[in-house]
Amino acid sequence: MTLSITVASGKGGVGKTTISANLGVALAELGKDVTILDADIEMANLELLFGLEGMKTTLHHVLAGQGPPSDAMYEGPAGVKIIPAGVSLEGLRDADPDMLENVLEELMDQTEILILDSPAGLGKSAVTSLAVGQELLLIANPEISSMSDALKTKIVAKKLGAHVMGVVLNRAGTDATDLTIEEVQTILEATVVATVPEDSEVRKASAAGVPLVIKSPNSPAAVAIKKLAADLIGEKYVPHESEKTSFVKRFIGGLFGGR
Numbered sequence: 321m322t323l324s325i326t327v328a329s330g331k332g333g334v335g336k337t338t339i340s341a342n343l344g345v346a347l348a349e350l351g352k353d354v355t356i357l358d359a360d361i362e363m364a365n366l367e368l369l370f371g372l373e374g375m376k377t378t379l380h381h382v383l384a385g386q387g388p389p390s391d392a393m394y395e396g397p398a399g400v401k402i403i404p405a406g407v408s409l410e411g412l413r414d415a416d417p418d419m420l421e422n423v424l425e426e427l428m429d430q431t432e433i434l435i436l437d438s439p440a441g442l443g444k445s446a447v448t449s450l451a452v453g454q455e456l457l458l459i460a461n462p463e464i465s466s467m468s469d470a471l472k473t474k475i476v477a478k479k480l481g482a483h484v485m486g487v488v489l490n491r492a493g494t495d496a497t498d499l500t501i502e503e504v505q506t507i508l509e510a511t512v513v514a515t516v517p518e519d520s521e522v523r524k525a526s527a528a529g530v531p532l533v534i535k536s537p538n539s540p541a542a543v544a545i546k547k548l549a550a551d552l553i554g555e556k557y558v559p560h561e562s563e564k565t566s567f568v569k570r571f572i573g574g575l576f577g578g579r
Contacts, residue, residue: 326453330469371529378406486513
């Protein structure tokens with residue numbers, strides 16, 4: 321049976337697409353058959369993280385009735401399958417958002433895990449993603465301005481029948497004013513299942529069009545996402561030797577000031 325996970329956020333700019341892309345690759349590295357679909361047909365950017373911009377066929381074409389979802393499916397790292405939404409204004413003009421639900425239901429029969437990179441907010445495409453996804457993974461930053469929108473998204477998702485897997489606190493640890501895990505859990509009434517720290521490698525990976533867990537697998541954010549992937553499928557996260565070595569170096573560097 322396919323597991324469908326909607327990765328959503330109350331507002332844009334919290335790192336939702338970064339989590340979607342890298343979580344999908346991390347799950348594929350664990351041997352899962354994973355498809356990631358960019359459901360943000362108006363402001364798509366998933367393809368940029370995989371270096372897939374300019375593909376001939378995208379979700380826009382599928383929503384325009386020009387072919388099945390498999391025509392817009394591309395293989396990425398570790399065998400993960402990616403369906404980019406498309407970034408052209410011409411493609412957006414021809415796409416019919418009302419077809420999105422049918423596309424998502426068709427994909428449910430073609431993969432083991434379907435990750436839906438949902439648009440931020442509560443527009444039509446976002447609500448469709450929330451309705452189709454069995455599970456909700458809510459992405460938020462540990463700041464008070466992120467909480468109200470995240471709470472609204474969670475409430476709508478639950479009304480649509482989605483189960484809330486939990487909250488991922490992204491870009492954590494950058495400011496003394498960051499909300500604590502306990503505070504976030506109290507506000508959102510949901511469990512924080514992962515904390516992904518602020519990491520300069522994220523921006524570098526995005527600029528290179530290579531997922532973080534591939535380009536910088538030992539970086540703090542990549543390790544946090546890989547652990548989340550293992551937790552979601554009930555497996556124990558076991559760091560590679562290179563990750564253990566990297567941790568020891570960072571620890572010793574912290575003790576002796578990098579000398």
